[in-house]
Structures are given as structure tokens and as C-alpha cells.
Amino acid sequence: MAFELPKLPYAYNALEPAISKHTLEFHHDKHHAAYVNNLNNLIIGTEFENLDLVDIILKTKGGIFNNAAQVWNHTFYFDQFGKNKIEKLSGPLLIAIHASFGSFEEFKEKFSVAAKTLFGAGWIWLVKKPNGSLDIIQTTNAENPLTERLTPILTCDVWEHAYYLDYQNKRPDYVGYFWSIIDWEVISNRY
């Protein structure tokens, strides 16, 4: 069964000024859509055709993996933005953040540094480890934490297409604005 491009859960201009309507149109309608189309074309008639997306990610390499992981990563990224501000951060997640990073501010700083310093294209992740503690990891290109048996909680796309129309070379500005659009209820539910 073919995969479908999920609809954005908000209007294209809903994340302005952090992320422009223009950027979201390209990012969702072109990039995310292309990964979905490429994946469908690559798996047709193969043993992967009827697997769910996570199984494909866990069982493949190369072109199929790249497109499958990018489908998953972008859905996860777009789903985490919204209107529920920091007050909606749940008690258990906040306790885990304090236990793993010292304070929310230290977590934010560590995640931001990881996002600013990843060289080339990739993703930054807040992940939950099997023992329940939290960590921040960088992955390149399409790689994601699922293959490491980690549970993703929050992600930042630092491929240049995620911010170049709005910020050009100034990735740190994108990372700064990123914090203003996170829906902390969605994030808390993931934890």
C-alpha cells in the first residue's frame, strides 16, 4: 500500500515569523512530498511494499532508507509545532530534563549548540534512552534515532532547505526562533 503525504496540522502561515509560509510550502509540498513519492516508487514490487514505515527504516539501507527515514523525520518535525506553550510541558518530562541536563535552560543550550554545529545536512534530536534518561544526539542526512533503539521526543531539521529562504547562512537565528513554535503538549505526550 502506498504511503501518503500527511497534511500539515496547521496553516502554512501559522509558524510565522519563525518559519515563513514560503518555506513551509516548499518544505512540505515539495521536499516531504518528494520523499513520499520516491519511497513509493522504490518499494513497489519489492519485499518492503507492505511493511510499515518504521519496519522499512529498520530493515533497509541506501535509497529506500533515505527516503523512508526522511518521510518519518519530516512528519515528526511538522507534527511538533503548534500553540501549546511551555506551560504545557508535563511534570514527568520536566523532571527528566532536570535529571539529565540540570535545568531546562541547560537542556535548551545544549540542544541549540548541537543544532548550530552539525556540519552539513542532518537532524538534532532529544531522545529517551531505554533506561528513561534523556540525551541529545546529532544525525547526518536522513539518519534517525529509531535505528539506535532510542525514542525521539523533539527534533530540529538543519538541512539548509529548512531555513535558507528565511535565514540564509544564519542558522543560529533559525535555531533561536525554533523554540518559539514548539508545541509542548505534543512533546510531553511523546515522552
Next chain:
Amino acid sequence: MAFELPKLAYDYNALEPYIDAQTMEIHHSKHHAGYTNNLNNAIKDSELENKSIEDLLGNISNYSVAVRNNGGGFYNHKLFWDIMSPKGGGEPSGDLLNAIDKNFGSFVDFKNLFNKAAATRFGSGWAWLVKQEGKLLITSTPNQDNPLMDLAEVKGTPILGLDVWEHAYYLKYQNKRPDYIEAFWNVIDWDQVAKRFG
């Protein structure tokens, strides 16, 4: 001695409409300048300060990731500016064309292979035409790696390079990397490529 950001031999708007002035300006004065500064910071007060860029790249597996990323970025962008010109385009001639015919069948076959390497490099990187012991090869590298590096999969002397980081084309072409790759052929300075071919 510190590395210096090379000046362009043409104006920022000179490669219009194929590469727009805003892209050229940011690419040169921000990205290339950033690699140059970061390279200088990475080698400051060390014995690496007195080495040539070719020397650094040829032994890159001995040095830090900062030297690899920024040394590559410094070298690659200089080559990229050098092999483009507002008077570019067309096809090569002479020995270079003969070598292309011999190694790839024809100029069109060569162009198709190069385009494929540029289009299929996943993420950020470069497509290259490489001279290796008299042979010509097409390859691509991730991020700011290049064929001079001792850790490159395909090693040799790069004589033509195309930047396929999204910053190289996103303001004008957005997700349409193939359109940018096609436009590039209109600004290639084949005299400069032939000089590197030797």
C-alpha cells in the same frame, strides 16, 4: 600565514540568470568567508600554519575535523569560483575534449554522468571531474570533502567541481536541484578547466 578569502574575478551579478547575485554574494562573502576564518582558527599557532592547502588536504586524516571541513570548504569554493565565468558555457576543445571522448565516449555522455553524480549526492556535497594518472573520472564527495583528501574514495586532482549544498542554489531554485545543475553548464569556463587538466 593565514589563508585569505580569494576575490572573485567577476561581479556578483555576472553569472545571472544562471546563478543570481544574491546567492553569489552570500555564498562568497558569508559561506566561503566562514570556511576561511574557521580554517585559520583551526590551524592557528600550530605547525599547520605553514603548510599549503594542498598539503593539508593530502594528509587530512591526520588532522582535526575542523581542518577537514573548513580546509575543504576553503579549497572547494576557490576552485568553484575559478572554473566559472560570465563568458563560460559551450564545450571544451583540444586535449581536454579528446580525453573526455576517450574516457566517457562523448561530451554528452560525460555531461550525463556528471549530472547524475551531482543530482544523486544525498545531502550536502560536491560533484567532481577528477584527473587520476592520466585518466578522467567522475565522482562526488559528502559535505566539504574532496578528491585531494587522503581519505577520499576516489582520489586525484579535481579539475571541475559543482557545489550541491542547498545554499548553492536554494534562493533561486529551491528544491529543483536538477535545474541548477543544468544551468551550471552555461557558466563553466572550459579554458580554466583545461588549465587544470594540464
